Amino acid sequence: MASGGGGGMVRAGVVPGRRVAGYAVVGLVLVGVVCVGTVGAFGVNRIFTGLFFGAAVAVGALIVLFGRDGVELTEDAIVRRTPWGASTVAWERVVAGRFTLGEKGRWTLALDLNGGDEPHRELVLLSIPPVVRPISNAYDMRKREQVNEIRTILRHKRIPVTVLPEIAEALRYHWKIAPPTR
Template structure:
């Protein structure tokens, strides 16, 4: 069974996850200082930082979209929803409202905002892969593209996006 992780974490959830991490760091720091005395502030900060970072990582890992052969899973730390592939009308790689390139599934029915599910959002590609982030995004886009091709989901790509991905990242445009 094929599984691909995708999805974009909205800014509000990012802020709330950071708030949880900071609150946990503060609570652990205060607990260590209260238990062992003011001489252990650094120890408390270190322990709080480690636990806060672990909580932040766990929240991010739980948040996202998982594409499987059977369904599309929407996950957040507090909820889990499964969508059928029958609801997918198509996919598009276009500019979003923040001038980033986003690969999104167009959905029919349901209560998703605007009937779309964003899988990847990246800054415009202007050159060859030059960082680990870009390499990860290139591999993710390639995997999603191949998965959608196998599922026979039609993908629309703006010509300038297709050209840049083909030229700089060596990702061939979708074929019909």
């Protein structure tokens, strides 16, 4: 975790919808394969047992897939991970950050990158529902911690961050944190 000195590692990242759909298909296929295998080995009376064990295997696989998918902000670089690989982005490629309105009314904290294989790229670190009340559950608490951790490391790296005024005000008023700016 990032500390006041900016050291450590911060986990962030948003799994794109296409990969979520792919992971869901993997889960459904695992349920089907385990169920068919159980029924084939023990008879049709074990269909619910097959579904149960298939669901357990699918949940385990989804935990592994989602746990491996994300972005890690370290002192040395930004590491983008997927279940099948990882790539590194140097901090020098980060032009700026922005906390703006994203898809479906969610707030998106993203980094703008230059250079590399693509001429210009966006790296989404966080996508949260708009903050409209004080912290009321574990999800809100974790997202507040992530905003603070990302803000700390971006300040340490001297990355300028633009924040929409309504987002900055809501973060300050409801979550009692300063927006992730320099």
